[in-house]
Amino acid sequence: MSSRPSSRFVDAAVLAVVVAEGVLTTIAEDEPHGLVTIAIAVLALLLRERRPLPAFLATLPAVLFPGTIVPAIVALYVVSSRYRDSRLLAGCGLLAAAGFVFPMSEFAPSIWDFHTLLGVIYSTMTALAPILLGQFLQSRRELALRLEEVKEAREHERRLDAEAILARERNQLAREMHDVVSHQVSLIAVQASALMVSTRDPNAKQAAGNVRQLSVNTLDELRHMVNLLRASGTPATELTPQPTLTDLERLIGNSAIDARLVGTAPEGLEPPVQRAIYRTIQEALTNVRKHAPGASASIEISHDDTDLTVTVTNTRPTRPNLALPSAQHGLVGLQERATLLGGKLHTGPMPDGGFQLRLRLPLTAVGTAHG
Incomplete structure (x- = not known):
């Protein structure tokens, strides 16, 4: 009974952080049109549990403009916690990293620009973090299920012995x-x-x-x-x-x-x-x-x-x-x-x-x- 209210609290906190980041980014960039992509990202996060992959794709425009990355990180974590396909996760991670790099590159004429390379590294690590966290929590859930199955099997074995x-x-x-x-x-x-x-x-x-x-x-x-x-x-x-x-x-x-x-x-x-x-x-x-x-x-x-x-x-x-x-x-x-x-x-x-x-x-x- 207590896990459901705590889950709602976490959802509300995540949405509050997303909205705050979007508002602050819009003010800093002085681009009010960015509120549209932020609104799309917030609405997408509301569907992240039922449609994790479409929700992640819907948050990418907000990464490109005005540069809000929290919605994409949250959606990427949900995708990682639901899927085991390494190719799918690698593709999502590359999309997120590319989106994180794009605003920081400032359309640099050369990809070998020092700041751009640092941005690639930081963005890759930023995209990798939610993937690893999601995979870790998914493995933890699966391990808990396996332990429950082992417990039930041992109980069944005890009944058979009796x-x-x-x-x-x-x-x-x-x-x-x-x-x-x-x-x-x-x-x-x-x-x-x-x-x-x-x-x-x-x-x-x-x-x-x-x-x-x-x-x-x-x-x-x-x-x-x-x-x-x-x-x-x-x-x-x-x-x-x-x-x-x-x-x-x-x-x-x-x-x-x-x-x-x-x-x-x-x-x-x-x-x-x-x-x-x-x-x-x-x-x-x-x-x-x-x-x-x-x-x-x-x-x-x-x-x-x-x-x-x-x-x-x-x-x-x-x-x-x-x-x-x-x-x-x-x-x-x-x-x-x-x-x-x-x-x-x-x-x-x-x-x-x-x-x-x-x-x-x-x-x-x-x-x-x-x-």
Whole structure:
């Protein structure tokens, strides 16, 4: 709001200086007809912002007669502050310098007249000053615009970084939700289905059927929620609290599967490695319950000097498949975990109709915890 009044004040001051110079020049030269060219120059300056080049040309007659140079200097400055064309600026500068020299030469018979040469030098410098000033202020404005663009770009980059962090958190939340909730709900569905088969009480059978149906619906809703939460797979910080290998016995005991654990992992594994092993076994047991009812499972943990291997193998199903909802998010999450630790995940059917999941992690890459 304050820049506009100050700009008007500057315009008024410039016009006042132009008029004063014109009046004083007219009085000194005793040429009242010079007021016409001065009036043209003043009117031209009023249009210098919208038509800088025509305004400059209109001020040149006042330079020649009666010799007022301020309007031309002001108009030349505006031209320089608007244009970058060096040829245009050079041409305007030469016109202004020639106009400044003409009144001082007094029609000297020789261009090599000493006073004329001095006039050329002074006039050239006078014409060059507004050009340089205009170019400087134009560069300053452009630099300010570039700085504003850089500021906006950095702000946009910060927003993108924040969105990327949120995306990684959503991805991690989706993975943990699938690992934990799907494991528990599928266990409820399996036990409810077993109750439906074993009980003869119609009320209990109906209640078990309702529990199973609700479990199936919950898994389906979970699948849709995970689809919404999942973002591009990127490494993310694990949420706490997280399971460790000490929780494996409880996981296997609560799985409602005839499963046995063979072998042990080396001591002192880093927490990310322990979580990867736990989640791999948890997902494998969940898939056995969902896709191979009645099957038994064998969990083998082995290691040598270079690799640690976790293998979960199940037999063929002995009961009809429950056809629970699945979007393969669990296996995708396991693959991501294995990749982050420099390992590999292999899954595939067995010749006897079973299924095998194998996680291989390089011990040299994952390391062990140092106590």
